[in-house]
Amino acid sequence: MKKVLIPTKLNAVARETLNAHGGYEVVQDDSQELSTLASQHPDTYALFVRSEKVTPEIIDAMPMLKVVIRAGAGYNTIDTKYARSKGIDVMNTPGANANAVAEEVIALMLADARHIVLADASTRVGKWEKKNFMGKEITGKTVGIVGFGAIGQLVAKRLFGFDAKVLAYDPFLSDERARDLGAVPAELGEIFEQCDYISLHMPENDDTRGVINKSLFARMKNGATLINCARAGIINEDDLRELKADKGLRFLNDVYAKDAEGDKSVSDIADIMLPHLGASTNEANFNAAQRSATQLIGYDDKGIASYVVNRDVPEGLDRAYSELAFALAHTCRGIAGGNKQMKLIETSFYGDLAKFSGWLLVQIVAALSDDFDRTQGYDAALEYLKEMGVEYFNRETDTSKGYGDSITVDVTTSVDAATFKRISVRGTVAEGNMMISRINDFDKLYFEPVGTAVLFIYQDRPGVVGRIGNALAEAGININDMRNPHDPSGKNSLALLRISGKVDCEVVEKIAEQIEALHASCVSY
Ligand SMILES: NC(=O)C1=CN([C@@H]2O[C@H](COP(=O)(O)OP(=O)(O)OC[C@H]3O[C@@H](n4cnc5c(N)ncnc54)[C@H](O)[C@@H]3O)[C@@H](O)[C@H]2O)C=CC1
Numbered sequence: 347m348k349k350v351l352i353p354t355k356l357n358a359v360a361r362e363t364l365n366a367h368g369g370y371e372v373v374q375d376d377s378q379e380l381s382t383l384a385s386q387h388p389d390t391y392a393l394f395v396r397s398e399k400v401t402p403e404i405i406d407a408m409p410m411l412k413v414v415i416r417a418g419a420g421y422n423t424i425d426t427k428y429a430r431s432k433g434i435d436v437m438n439t440p441g442a443n444a445n446a447v448a449e450e451v452i453a454l455m456l457a458d459a460r461h462i463v464l465a466d467a468s469t470r471v472g473k474w475e476k477k478n479f480m481g482k483e484i485t486g487k488t489v490g491i492v493g494f495g496a497i498g499q500l501v502a503k504r505l506f507g508f509d510a511k512v513l514a515y516d517p518f519l520s521d522e523r524a525r526d527l528g529a530v531p532a533e534l535g536e537i538f539e540q541c542d543y544i545s546l547h548m549p550e551n552d553d554t555r556g557v558i559n560k561s562l563f564a565r566m567k568n569g570a571t572l573i574n575c576a577r578a579g580i581i582n583e584d585d586l587r588e589l590k591a592d593k594g595l596r597f598l599n600d601v602y603a604k605d606a607e608g609d610k611s612v613s614d615i616a617d618i619m620l621p622h623l624g625a626s627t628n629e630a631n632f633n634a635a636q637r638s639a640t641q642l643i644g645y646d647d648k649g650i651a652s653y654v655v656n657r658d659v660p661e662g663l664d665r666a667y668s669e670l671a672f673a674l675a676h677t678c679r680g681i682a683g684g685n686k687q688m689k690l691i692e693t694s695f696y697g698d699l700a701k702f703s704g705w706l707l708v709q710i711v712a713a714l715s716d717d718f719d720r721t722q723g724y725d726a727a728l729e730y731l732k733e734m735g736v737e738y739f740n741r742e743t744d745t746s747k748g749y750g751d752s753i754t755v756d757v758t759t760s761v762d763a764a765t766f767k768r769i770s771v772r773g774t775v776a777e778g779n780m781m782i783s784r785i786n787d788f789d790k791l792y793f794e795p796v797g798t799a800v801l802f803i804y805q806d807r808p809g810v811v812g813r814i815g816n817a818l819a820e821a822g823i824n825i826n827d828m829r830n831p832h833d834p835s836g837k838n839s840l841a842l843l844r845i846s847g848k849v850d851c852e853v854v855e856k857i858a859e860q861i862e863a864l865h866a867s868c869v870s871y
């Protein structure tokens with residue numbers, strides 16, 4: 347059993363999902379400090395946190411820790427570098443709470459524009475200060491979004507309902523993409539100069555700390571509003587203090603240097619301040635909790651490391667190709683019949699993927715062997731294969747084949763001392779979906795490796811597919827998708843079916859007997 351420690355108020359769906367999957371012992375306790383819990387549970391394998399600080403001391407208190415999952419977006423509270431040095435993967439759950447924050451931004455804008463907080467307090471004590479609460483409308487205003495990621499984009503989408511003009515600054519997003527999303531791409535200075543509202547949605551890191559400073563505040567329009575629901579560290583609070591009154595700026599704030607009770611340094615300059623409530627909706631808490639659990643399961647069962655933030659995922663590599671490499675190797679392993687003794691792994695990385703071959707090999711080795719620690723890198727993967735007596739060969743790719751960005755994984759296993767079996771699987775990513783395009787000689791499959799697949803190779807003759815369908819139906823299994831090509835000789839056929847649920851090995855074996863299959867296997871993704 348792998349111990350998962352959840353020292354925070356996280357929706358019970360995380361615990362329930364892990365328990366339903368099995369193999370995890372979940373300890374959830376938000377009544378004690380993380381430091382206390384860490385020392386009580388040194389055998390923790392995975393830690394789920396919200397805004398709790400994960401320091402080197404916390405990490406050292408749990409020597410078996412392998413994964414930290416931030417149930418949320420910002421991971422500036424986790425010492426990711428120290429975690430890396432200890433071989434610990436840190437993940438976040440991008441987008442899981444984005445809508446909650448986007449709605450909070452709109453709530454803050456409206457609340458401030460219509461004096462909701464002050465007007466409520468005044469009316470509640472019996473006053474009638476209608477003339478003091480003349481408001482303004484956000485409809486038609488120009489709003490600048492700094493950091494046009496999951497939250498920034500949703501804020502824009504919500505604002506379009508108010509006919510707002512949205513300017514977006516994000517150095518990692520193309521102007522074309524920003525325009526596709528309805529925003530006007532702009533430089534940071536232009537945003538501060540032209541906007542009535544500026545909402546910050548970039549992460550806090552070494553590049554962003556303190557970047558929202560005097561030089562930008564000085565360019566703001568008089569009476570403009572700054573909203574910070576991102577992180578306290580990205581703005582220079584003293585610079586804002588210096589200019590705020592003169593320019594009549596408004597400042598709406600959700601974030602602090604420390605999430606804790608006590609006086610807040612911004613209380614003199616914040617017009618509305620909330621206790622870091624951005625993600626505090628039932629929906630966001632549920633989403634982040636569920637995503638944390640499913641990401642851990644995906645990481646453990648399928649090697650999905652795409653959410654890991656403290657490993658050098660090479661720049662320019664679409665994460666879907668990491669998952670593809672894993673899925674192709676996992677398919678080879680399934681067709682080879684599980685944990686067979688591997689002799690040789692051969693790979694081809696076509697198109698732009700050639701430069702990511704080292705990173706992709708790690709995913710392949712992780713898929714082929716449960717013992718390989720996938721938090722390690724390329725050199726460790728090569729070393730591991732050597733220790734296991736497995737040869738590895740990465741082929742030069744032939745661009746004339748026109749395979750685009752695709753991967754081939756060939757695995758040769760020994761059936762007995764004298765016989766070897768070679769499984770070759772090629773695949774690509776199309777419209778964001780993984781596709782297996784070839785299995786051995788069966789080409790143009792375009793089969794998505796998800797759910798459960800069964801695979802039969804047989805001598806081609808009429809009626810076989812019908813018999814497979816009937817036998818599956820008798821076992822209560824529906825067919826969701828199917829490919830049935832011939833091999834180039836035209837003698838053999840492949841029936842590759844995605845089925846509605848897990849299937850017992852006996853059912854597959856029985857069908858194989860009935861149709862006199864040359865090969866039968868079942869792969870769960
Ligand atoms: N108040 C709250 O409760 C919450 C706050 N947050 C904060 O909001 C931040 C953004 O969250 P998401 O939109 O989900 O993350 P995201 O990763 O989807 O978006 C962040 C965007 O910022 C951009 N960016 C990076 N460096 C930048 C820079 N120097 N200038 C401008 N843009 C830059 C990135 O390219 C990315 O598009 C998180 O990092 C977190 O700190 C997130 C969730 C809840």
Ligand SMILES: O=C(O)CCC(=O)C(=O)O
Pocket residue numbers: 396397417418419420421443622624625626
């Ligand atoms: O979990 C929370 O309440 C804070 C969320 C947050 O700040 C984040 O996801 O970055």
